[in-house]
Amino acid sequence: MIDTARLEATVGALTDPGKGILAADESVPTITRRLQAVGVESTPETRRAWRGLLFGTPGIGEHLAGVILFEETLDQHADDGTPLVELLARQGIVPGIKVDKGTELLPNACPGEKVTRGLDGLAERLAAYREKGARFTKWRDVYLVGPGMPSPLALSANAEVLARYAALAQQAGFVPIVEPEVLMDGDHGIEQCAEATEAVLHAVYHALHRHRVVLELTLLKPNMVLPGKAHPAKVPPEMVAERTLRVLRRAVPAAVPGIFFLSGGQSAEEADANLAAINRLKGNAPWTLSFSFARALQQPAMEAWRGEASNVAEAQRIFLKRCRLTAAARRGEYTPEMEAAA
Secondary structure (H helix, E strand, C coil): CHHHHHHHHHHHHHHCCCEEEEECCCCCCHHHHHHHHCCCCCCCCCHHHHHHHHHHHHHHHHHHEEEEECCHHHCEECCCCEEEEHHHHCCCEEEEEEEECEECCCCCCCCCCCEEEECHHHHHHHHHHCCCCCCEEEEEECCCCCCCCCCCCHHHHHHHHHHHHHHHHHCCCEEEEEEECCCCCCCCCCHHHHHHHHHHHHHHHHHHHHHCCCCCEEEEEECCCCCCCCCCCCCHHHHHHHHHHHHHHHHHCCCCCCCECCCCCCCCHHHHHHHHHHHCCCCCCCCCEEEEECCHHHHHHHHCCCCCHHHHHHHHHHHHHHHHHHHHHHHCCCHHHHHHCC
16 A cells, blocks of 8 residues: 555655755766766765765755665765765755666667666665665656657557556655656757657556556656757757647646656756746646756766865855756746856
8 A cells, every 4th residue: 555645745845846856866887977077986985975075065955855866875974974865854855766777778679779677676675775764766768769769669668667666666655756768869850859758758657557656646757858969950948848848738647746857968057948948938837847957967066076075165066056046947037147146
């Protein structure tokens, strides 16, 4: 039986007005690439130091309702011995956990299409994560846009594992975030992204319905509708907002309480401008429209830190600035002019 009261309390905390979610759940290979790009060797110690810097930044609780953690972070401590999860709790931030095990090629699909692993042993892992203080979970599927893609096979296979994950998470007392990401890789236009995103979301919600997942106790983490990174034309935030909201209204049930956009390959400024445009245009949209950014929130601070203890204060100042500006975007108030003022 689902612990409805527990899950409702978690949903309420994560959809707190004006706040969003930090995704600090990069896998070891992903965070290794990002650390190496700023000249830092990736070790358990440097990953601990980086995430401790983020979570220990004073004031982030005013802008962040939750943080998604990677598994190793649940067991790590700050320099003074404080568990990193406790650093978040002190600022009223809800800890969550990434529970998928990454992607692998999907047999008999289009070249390059993938499916996400991690269902084996998930129920046992969830019990352990709950003991360590996590209250919500995240599972990411990825989809390519191109000739014949996303294929019907990729749509159905990934929707099925997302739904099975969400059902298991709710049974274990977690609010599941479902993250079906249509990737920016490629030269496709914004209309192709819109078509792919709508197909993905229809497949996901059909699967969630089949598995009797309680939509009111879930959250969605989708991509914004954007052209591919290699597409020659730039589109204004107002077009991104219009296409994104059109797709969401067609495909996401009103029962879903919150939609937390990922930043994908966008810069911090691009992600905030697009999020602000979405919230200015949302009208009577039935969902909370917020953020769950990773690189867009972290990268400017990581570039300032570069693994040096003497740079911690400056990196935290930059991280707090980005949290403040992105929270403003969540309210529809962000403008590019705020960058210099901040």
